[in-house]
Amino acid sequence: MEKVISIEKALDKINDGATIMIGGFLGVGNPPTLVDALIKKNVKNLTLIANDTARPDLGIGKLVVNKQLKKAIVSHIGTNAETGRQMIAGELSVDLIPQGTLAERIRCGGAGLGGFLTPTGVGTIVEDGKQRLVLSGKSYLLEMPLRADIALLYAQKADKFGNLVFRRSSRNFNPIMAFAADVVIVEAKEIVEIGQIDPDEVMVTGVVVDWLVQGKGGNA
Amino acid sequence: MDSKEIIARRIALELKDGNVVNLGIGLPTMVSNYLPKGVNILLQSENGFVGLAPVKDVDPDLVNAGGQPVGLVPGAAMFDSCTSFMLIRGGHVDATVLGGLQVDSKGNLANWMVPGKMVPGMGGAMDLVSGAKKVIIGMEHTAKDGTPKILVNCDLPLTGKGVVNMIVTELGVIRVIPEGLGLILEETAPGVTPEEVIAKTQAKLTISPNLTTMKL
Numbered sequence: 001m002e003k004v005i006s007i008e009k010a011l012d013k014i015n016d017g018a019t020i021m022i023g024g025f026l027g028v029g030n031p032p033t034l035v036d037a038l039i040k041k042n043v044k045n046l047t048l049i050a051n052d053t054a055r056p057d058l059g060i061g062k063l064v065v066n067k068q069l070k071k072a073i074v075s076h077i078g079t080n081a082e083t084g085r086q087m088i089a090g091e092l093s094v095d096l097i098p099q100g101t102l103a104e105r106i107r108c109g110g111a112g113l114g115g116f117l118t119p120t121g122v123g124t125i126v127e128d129g130k131q132r133l134v135l136s137g138k139s140y141l142l143e144m145p146l147r148a149d150i151a152l153l154y155a156q157k158a159d160k161f162g163n164l165v166f167r168r169s170s171r172n173f174n175p176i177m178a179f180a181a182d183v184v185i186v187e188a189k190e191i192v193e194i195g196q197i198d199p200d201e202v203m204v205t206g207v208v209v210d211w212l213v214q215g216k217g218g219n220a
Numbered sequence: 221m222d223s224k225e226i227i228a229r230r231i232a233l234e235l236k237d238g239n240v241v242n243l244g245i246g247l248p249t250m251v252s253n254y255l256p257k258g259v260n261i262l263l264q265s266e267n268g269f270v271g272l273a274p275v276k277d278v279d280p281d282l283v284n285a286g287g288q289p290v291g292l293v294p295g296a297a298m299f300d301s302c303t304s305f306m307l308i309r310g311g312h313v314d315a316t317v318l319g320g321l322q323v324d325s326k327g328n329l330a331n332w333m334v335p336g337k338m339v340p341g342m343g344g345a346m347d348l349v350s351g352a353k354k355v356i357i358g359m360e361h362t363a364k365d366g367t368p369k370i371l372v373n374c375d376l377p378l379t380g381k382g383v384v385n386m387i388v389t390e391l392g393v394i395r396v397i398p399e400g401l402g403l404i405l406e407e408t409a410p411g412v413t414p415e416e417v418i419a420k421t422q423a424k425l426t427i428s429p430n431l432t433t434m435k436l
Contacts, residue, residue: 025267025268025283025285025287025301026267026283026286026287027287028267028280028281028282028283028287029281051267051301052341052343055287074341075341075342075343075344076340076341076342076343077339077340077341078340078341078343079287079340084339084340087339096339096341096342098342098343098344098345098346098347099266099301099305099342099343099344099347100266100301100304100305100308100309100344100346100347100351101346101347103300103301103302103304103305104302104305107302118309118350119309119350119351120309120346120347120350120351121346121350122350122381123328123378123380123381123382124346124377124378124379124380124381125377125378126342126346156281166298166300167281168269168279168281168282168298169265169267169268169269169281169282169283169298170281171268171298171299171300172267172268172300172301173300173301174300175300176300176301176302
């Protein structure tokens with residue numbers, strides 16, 4: 001099956017109100033071409049699951065400035081003043097989640113697990129509304145899996161089956177999110193023929209990748 | 221020597237050769253500038269690697285957890301965010317150095333939000349304090365207006381409960397006794413008396429019988 005599609009075809013799959021996961025950490029590893037196309041299409045009322053909201057002029061931070069989000073599920077918003085402003089004004093709902101818990105919730109969502117127990121956040125406001133379990137004398141919070149309708153990811157290299165290779169710190173949440181959405185769209189900086197990536201070098205199997213988009217180059 | 225340098229220099233002496241260390245953004249980052257000769261540590265960055273080094277050539281794909289360009293040491297390793305927090309939560313990070321808004325007599329830490337004023341989010345801080353083997357807080361002893369930051373009880377939302385092992389300020393070094401049993405003043409900065417530290421601390425400080433001058 002042909003997975004490489006145009007950016008327009010990829011965007012057709014994203015509609016108002018969707019829950020989307022976007023890889024990246026402070027812009028690094030955001031899929032720049034997909035994010036810019038998302039801004040152009042001006043899809044609204046999105047729920048964003050990502051590590052952070054980058055900066056106002058960088059990566060997914062631009063989605064906040066363009067008021068396309070109704071909710072952000074992230075670990076950090078401190079680098080984007082507009083996120084904080086919209087949150088305080090009641091225009092944007094923000095769920096702040098400890099970064100390791102966010103990553104593991106997404107992993108659970110993609111791994112068929114019903115949740116996990118973590119010591120992170122015990123005795124803090126992160127515990128509010130959650131079940132606390134004490135096992136062998138240690139306290140844990142029960143954290144639930146996270147999934148999305150669509151994942152928009154960035155890879156350094158993909159073959160046409162969707163096997164992925166990431167580079168440096170642009171990897172971050174991208175490999176985990178590849179398992180945790182109904183539709184997974186990957187922007188690759190380079191797309192090569194099947195067989196051109198050594199199986200031992202593949203970081204995420206193409207089994208979980210639905211569509212590939214050729215990146216226009218450049219960063220978030 | 222300014223306050224930040226005193227704090228960073230003293231914390232650097234706590235780190236042992238071969239330690240895996242996560243340094244928070246800001247003052248904690250300065251710690252790596254003052255490591256004694258022969259002490260090599262491996263810096264972990266929660267966005268997905270160990271082996272962080274000062275930047276040489278800017279690589280847009282390689283930043284620290286504050287988004288700033290960095291480099292890598294030979295032998296560095298990159299990984300995804302889950303693996304990064306397996307290292308952190310799993311007890312594979314020997315020490316973390318973080319800033320603090322408040323620390324209290326039970327080792328509780330508040331450093332991620334001021335309700336109504338500043339809500340940046342906790343990032344990786346809550347995982348770091350729950351998983352790192354040693355949690356060192358480097359901060360100025362009082363707020364800019366002189367208000368104590370080392371309190372009987374934190375009144376800001378907590379980052380972690382009973383997680384702090386050691387507090388280093390420009391005035392001294394305070395160790396947290398496990399199980400919420402209080403704080404011990406172990407060192408004072410050159411020219412600082414224990415009385416001055418006590419006067420600027422709301423929490424009760426026990427003066428160590430082995431009180432020394434802060435090594436810098």
